[in-house]
């Protein structure tokens with residue numbers, strides 16, 4: 390009788406262990422990718438806040454607040470004025486802080502939304518490479534005041550997170566020309 394109970398207990402332990410292992414593997418196999426991407430995008434949202442990307446890449450309303458209906462769509466081509474002329478060695482900005490003039494010429498904050506006129510056609514790898522090298526997929530070297538030196542040493546997972554977040558933005562059509 391004693392033996393029977395022990396045998397049953399051992400069998401029960403084995404059954405539980407097998408069931409747990411099966412559950413574990415089934416869980417691993419069926420884990421969807423979605424939560425990881427959503428987590429990455431949530432981190433990206435924080436990094437975009439901390440990185441102050443809106444300061445330059447989001448147009449401003451007349452009262453100076455961010456125009457969230459066109460969030461991160463950059464200098465508004467044909468709408469935003471250009472920055473005033475400056476003496477050598479000096480820098481100027483336009484009123485909505487999306488375009489800048491200095492010894493490098495005139496730079497315009499770019500459209501970061503997932504529209505075809507923005508970075509809609511960029512892969513994650515192209516986005517990471519752009520921020521790591523300061524040269525975009527079209528070969529354009531990123532001029533000031535884009536804070537490339539702050540971003541080039543960021544962990545790739547963080548740059549991927551920013552990319553994942555930017556993919557969730559409303560696409561805004563705004564083709565930016567020049568440089």
Ligand code: HEC
Pocket residue numbers: 436437440441442443444445446487489495496497498499500501507519525526529530531532533534535536551568
């Ligand atoms: C101080 C202003 C400023 C801030 C802050 C800023 N940017 Fe920029 N960014 C620019 C300007 C200006 C350009 C265009 C540079 C040029 O024309 O050479 C640019 C270009 C870019 C480009 C290249 C796009 C293209 O089409 O080539 C990317 C990507 C980018 N910024 C991402 C970001 C991200 C992400 C953040 C926040 C972490 C950020 N920027 C913060 C000013 C800024």
